[in-house]
Amino acid sequence: MKTGQPWRIGMGDIPIFSGARHRSPLKRPLWIIVLVSLVSIFVICAFLYQPQSNAACYIFSSRGCKAISDWLPPAPAREYNDDEIAARVVIKEILSAPPVQSKNPKIAFMFLTPSAVPFEKLWDKFFIRGHEGKFSVYVHASKEKAVHLSRYFANREIRSDQVIWGKISMVDAERRLLANALQDPDNQHFVLLSESCVPLYTFDYIYDYLMNTNISYVDCFEDPGPHGNGRYSEHMLPEIEKKDFRKGAQWFSVKRQHAVIIMADSLYYSKFRDYCKPGLEGRNCIADEHYLPTFFNIVDPGGIANWSVTHVDWSERKWHPKLYKAQDISYELLRNITSIDVSVHVTSDEKRVVQRWPCLWNGIQRPCYLFARKFHPESLNNLLHLFANYTTI
Ligand SMILES: *[C@@H]1O[C@H](CO)[C@@H](O)[C@H](O)[C@H]1NC(C)=O
Ligand SMILES: *[C@@H]1O[C@H](CO)[C@@H](O)[C@H](O)[C@H]1NC(C)=O
Ligand SMILES: *[C@@H]1O[C@H](CO)[C@@H](O)[C@H](O)[C@H]1NC(C)=O
Numbered sequence: 001m002k003t004g005q006p007w008r009i010g011m012g013d014i015p016i017f018s019g020a021r022h023r024s025p026l027k028r029p030l031w032i033i034v035l036v037s038l039v040s041i042f043v044i045c046a047f048l049y050q051p052q053s054n055a056a057c058y059i060f061s062s063r064g065c066k067a068i069s070d071w072l073p074p075a076p077a078r079e080y081n082d083d084e085i086a087a088r089v090v091i092k093e094i095l096s097a098p099p100v101q102s103k104n105p106k107i108a109f110m111f112l113t114p115s116a117v118p119f120e121k122l123w124d125k126f127f128i129r130g131h132e133g134k135f136s137v138y139v140h141a142s143k144e145k146a147v148h149l150s151r152y153f154a155n156r157e158i159r160s161d162q163v164i165w166g167k168i169s170m171v172d173a174e175r176r177l178l179a180n181a182l183q184d185p186d187n188q189h190f191v192l193l194s195e196s197c198v199p200l201y202t203f204d205y206i207y208d209y210l211m212n213t214n215i216s217y218v219d220c221f222e223d224p225g226p227h228g229n230g231r232y233s234e235h236m237l238p239e240i241e242k243k244d245f246r247k248g249a250q251w252f253s254v255k256r257q258h259a260v261i262i263m264a265d266s267l268y269y270s271k272f273r274d275y276c277k278p279g280l281e282g283r284n285c286i287a288d289e290h291y292l293p294t295f296f297n298i299v300d301p302g303g304i305a306n307w308s309v310t311h312v313d314w315s316e317r318k319w320h321p322k323l324y325k326a327q328d329i330s331y332e333l334l335r336n337i338t339s340i341d342v343s344v345h346v347t348s349d350e351k352r353v354v355q356r357w358p359c360l361w362n363g364i365q366r367p368c369y370l371f372a373r374k375f376h377p378e379s380l381n382n383l384l385h386l387f388a389n390y391t392t393i
């Protein structure tokens with residue numbers, strides 16, 4: 001603490017350090033004033049720097065310090081830094097602007113795949129007949145371009161780059177797909193799909209479900225366990241606090257405004273790029289499972305459904321979800337998946353707390369899932385055979 005200034009101001013020209021032995025009774029009130037000022041300075045400092053700094057507390061006993069913090073008002077909420085203020089104002093502006101109305105609203109189906117989409121023939125059946133002009137297809141083939149079996153996939157590849165599981169390159173590929181799909185102003189909703197995804201309903205049903213609502217389907221929940229908050233790094237502070245950290249499946253479906261704010265974000269993105277990757281400081285943080293859930297939880301928590309419209313079965317509790325083979329495909333299996341109308345999340349700690357929320361669509365409980373994964377390529381023929389049957393409502 002710098003006490004030099006007040007000393008000089010308080011003592012004027014009086015030579016205090018040299019004259020200690022010759023103190024006259026007249027100077028005593030000055031000493032008292034100085035002492036009182038010093039105590040006041042300590043108290044003011046304790047007020048200004050609590051609770052961030054405990055330096056002032058060391059001067060007092062620990063009990064004294066506690067007493068001071070007790071009668072002081074609670075610490076104010078954290079002050080945003082320049083980057084946060086800028087990010088928040090841009091995002092708020094985009095979200096509060098009325099959505100751009102398109103005369104010909106389309107859904108962008110964005111496939112994130114290593115190479116060929118094995119279910120092209122099934123998707124072809126899904127897209128066909130009367131739906132032209134209501135959708136567009138984008139393919140990010142990160143390993144090799146494929147020979148297409150469906151005209152809807154021909155020449156729909158975007159420029160791609162390598163994708164490494166768990167790393168930010170996965171998020172980069174998602175952003176690349178969004179950036180390409182946003183170029184078409186008619187695209188109003190953006191669905192991310194993998195090569196192992198299949199549709200569960202007819203095109204009209206899915207179109208109606210996604211277009212006639214104003215929320216995005218981003219999976220998001222708080223997991224206090226090792227596969228949730230255990231992956232959080234304090235390097236993400238101050239912008240991302242542990243209480244804001246969320247988890248969710250990668251396969252999102254977002255409205256146009258949300259696609260734009262994902263493009264606009266570099267602040268939160270850079271925190272995940274730098275501090276969320278497999279093996280960093282002993283944590284296995286998977287960027288694509290945390291970036292968007294955390295981002296939306298911070299900037300627009302009420303704008304997301306908190307579940308993904310793509311079903312996956314983690315009930316086997318392995319490192320990868322259940323993979324449906326040809327012999328697993330049945331009318332009953334698909335009916336079981338489409339009849340689910342409650343989303344379930346389980347925490348990864350020992351308590352294994354099960355969180356259940358009804359899937360509310362504009363306030364009405366409806367089936368949660370429009371797509372499902374993971375299907376083995378060899379299940380294609382069985383799915384093609386059953387498609388007309390299982391997609392009938
Ligand atoms: C979504 O629409 C509902 C009614 O249709 C409205 O009450 C709500 O405010 C809208 N939400 C957003 C985020 O626009
Ligand atoms: C999603 O969860 C957040 C809190 O985590 C909540 O504020 C929001 O309302 C939820 N979304 C919906 C559509 O219920
Ligand atoms: C469908 O669900 C029922 C009831 O939960 C279950 O008994 C049955 O095994 C399921 N069938 C398939 C094929 O998953």
Ligand SMILES: *[C@@H]1O[C@H](CO)[C@@H](O)[C@H](O)[C@H]1NC(C)=O
Pocket residue numbers: 331388389390392
């Ligand atoms: C679909 O197949 C199931 C079982 O084979 C049958 O019970 C059902 O009637 C069929 N539904 C339609 C719409 O064809």
